[in-house]
Amino acid sequence: GAQLFAALRAISDAPSLPPLPPSLNPPPEKRNAKLFSWLDLTGTFFIGIIKILKTPGRPEVTTPLAAGKEMAEGAASTEERSPEAPDSPSPISSFFSGSGSKQLPQAIIIGVKKGGTRALLEFLRVHPDVRAVGAEPHFFDRSYDKGLAWYRDLMPRTLDGQITMEKTPSYFVTREAPARISAMSKDTKLIVVVRDPVTRAISDYTQTLSKRPDIPTFESLTFKNRTTGLIDTSWSAIQIGIYAKHLEHWLRHFPIRQMLFVSGERLISDPAGELGRVQDFLGLKRIITDKHFYFNKTKGFPCLKKAEGSSRPHCLGKTKGRTHPEIDREVVRRLREFYRPFNLKFYQMTGHDFGWD
Numbered sequence: 001g002a003q004l005f006a007a008l009r010a011i012s013d014a015p016s017l018p019p020l021p022p023s024l025n026p027p028p029e030k031r032n033a034k035l036f037s038w039l040d041l042t043g044t045f046f047i048g049i050i051k052i053l054k055t056p057g058r059p060e061v062t063t064p065l066a067a068g069k070e071m072a073e074g075a076a077s078t079e080e081r082s083p084e085a086p087d088s089p090s091p092i093s094s095f096f097s098g099s100g101s102k103q104l105p106q107a108i109i110i111g112v113k114k115g116g117t118r119a120l121l122e123f124l125r126v127h128p129d130v131r132a133v134g135a136e137p138h139f140f141d142r143s144y145d146k147g148l149a150w151y152r153d154l155m156p157r158t159l160d161g162q163i164t165m166e167k168t169p170s171y172f173v174t175r176e177a178p179a180r181i182s183a184m185s186k187d188t189k190l191i192v193v194v195r196d197p198v199t200r201a202i203s204d205y206t207q208t209l210s211k212r213p214d215i216p217t218f219e220s221l222t223f224k225n226r227t228t229g230l231i232d233t234s235w236s237a238i239q240i241g242i243y244a245k246h247l248e249h250w251l252r253h254f255p256i257r258q259m260l261f262v263s264g265e266r267l268i269s270d271p272a273g274e275l276g277r278v279q280d281f282l283g284l285k286r287i288i289t290d291k292h293f294y295f296n297k298t299k300g301f302p303c304l305k306k307a308e309g310s311s312r313p314h315c316l317g318k319t320k321g322r323t324h325p326e327i328d329r330e331v332v333r334r335l336r337e338f339y340r341p342f343n344l345k346f347y348q349m350t351g352h353d354f355g356w357d
């Protein structure tokens with residue numbers, strides 16, 4: 001097994017490949033479609049091997065153990081590695097794109113945490129003209145000192161006309177991120193998947209709870225003072241949802257037309273509709289349509305009929321679509337009241353009513 005893996009790696013790491021035979025070397029516009037149909041035939045076999053052989057990638061970021069709220073802040077760490085999101089380039093995909101080159105991303109999914117960012121990236125990857133990093137690079141928040149060459153090296157190889165993408169949801173709330181991304185390229189397209197901030201906060205808390213079952217209740221973390229009803233805006237689960245405040249920072253560096261706001265709710269109820277908007281925004285042909293999705297009743301979410309490089313149906317993993325704990329109705333009501341003015345401001349800024357109020 002290890003030898004076969006090493007052989008595949010060697011092939012994928014080769015700097016360039018001999019020209020393809022004419023049957024596999026169509027004009028550029030046809031090339032992607034051809035490669036992908038070929039991948040369809042061979043993908044299941046190779047991906048099966050790769051899945052068996054693949055060793056775990058980057059370690060999860062660990063957060064210091066502490067009592068109470070600090071423990072709950074563990075949620076500020078990274079997304080769990082999801083098995084459905086292989087690191088790019090996988091040996092098989094690098095093999096096929098070995099003739100391309102690594103580019104800095106032209107489009108980034110910058111947020112929001114628990115908004116549905118993984119679903120959006122996995123769906124977009126189905127497009128033959130999109131290539132994306134599987135794991136979250138966290139370059140503009142945690143690894144900026146490593147430099148742009150390091151960042152570019154994380155990217156998958158692309159052919160002319162293909163878009164390079166990544167997603168790191170913490171960028172949206174990172175103060176330095178707008179200026180840093182603008183310094184890389186002021187033309188970078190930014191995508192933000194937003195979700196009702198109250199549900200988002202509960203989702204965020206649910207993720208932390210799954211890692212640290214002994215944290216205090218959501219209700220007790222929500223308030224600075226429960227009797228006065230004063231909300232603790234320093235708790236990241238609450239803070240991330242004040243979208244209007246975070247957006248102000250981005251608008252100092254990017255015009256609003258360079259940002260696309262995807263509804264996390266519609267991404268579930270009408271994935272093809274939201275993907276249509278995203279493809280238009282990225283200047284891509286509308287290839288991903290309702291034909292690519294089916295609703296999986298067991299999962300309770302839309303899933304792909306065929307994932308990238310595979311011919312099999314594919315749902316996101318079990319860390320996506322968790323059951324949330326029941327939260328005291330009065331606390332939910334108070335939180336809705338808290339977010340309302342920020343939501344209205346956000347609707348105004350984006351010119352889009354997300355219907356959370």
Ligand SMILES: Nc1ncnc2c1ncn2[C@@H]1O[C@H](COP(=O)(O)OS(=O)(=O)O)[C@@H](OP(=O)(O)O)[C@H]1O
Pocket residue numbers: 078079080112113114115116117118119169202203204206264267268301302303315316319320321322323
């Ligand atoms: N198709 C599909 N399948 C499964 N899950 C889906 C899907 N579309 C959106 N979602 C919602 O995505 C939520 C997780 O968001 P993110 O991927 O942005 O989370 S993370 O910040 O990267 O950890 C996740 O939140 P929870 O339901 O709270 O687990 C889902 O509601």
